[in-house]
Amino acid sequence: MATFVKDLYEILFNTFGNQYWWPVDTHYHLKQKSDPRFEIIIGAILTQNTAWTNVEKALENLKKNRAFTIPALLCIQEKTLRTLIQPSGFFNQKAQRLMFIASYLQKQYNGDLQEFFSQDTSDIHQELLSLQGIGPETADSILLYAGNHPVFVVDAYTKRICRRLPLSTTSDSYDDIQHFFEHELSSCIPEKERIPTYKEYHALLVRLAKQNCWKKKPSCDDCPLCTLCEKLL
DNA sequence: ACCCAGGCGCATG
């Protein structure tokens, strides 16, 4: 069992390759003198139960209107923000929540994300959870992809996949699944690889969930992943 | 016309 989680990662990576999640336009942020980490925070909120293609449209609108910074969100009209992020759905609550998070970070950290993310991982986690509109997955996504903290992100896909894989030791709860992956991986990957592996692993699980042979049938005959699972069942 | 997406908060039993 200990190596299965690692084997699965290898198979997924060899099958699907790098997923390039959350690519941020560094050039844009340099030019705008803005913090790419804030763009990831915005993206994490906007993508809640929403297709990423829709989020991209919203992000493009924000980019064109230079609304990727905390100061920009502090002075924007809520009505304007709603219009900009409209393609990502749930725009009323999302607009409100984005503005609140911007004002929170401004008040508590003077808008300094470096300072915010330099705190202890579990402290940041609790702090994020206390904000309206940020639940366990969004909090961990922000921690991992924006703050480079070592937390394994669990989403609906991850749970669904866990139910189908021979991972009977885990319950269905977020914390148990997260702990399972973190614990299994800790024994077989070097410390330095943890964060990049967590980032890629989560993206690969999402990629897997979209694979047809996983959606339709219990398993197919020819893909390497199903072959691995058959062997273990 | 339906179903779903890189969830969350709140109201019930």
Added chain:
DNA sequence: CATGCGCATGGG
């Protein structure tokens, strides 16, 4: 604790 519902858009 756990289930159900509203939130809203765009693509299959």
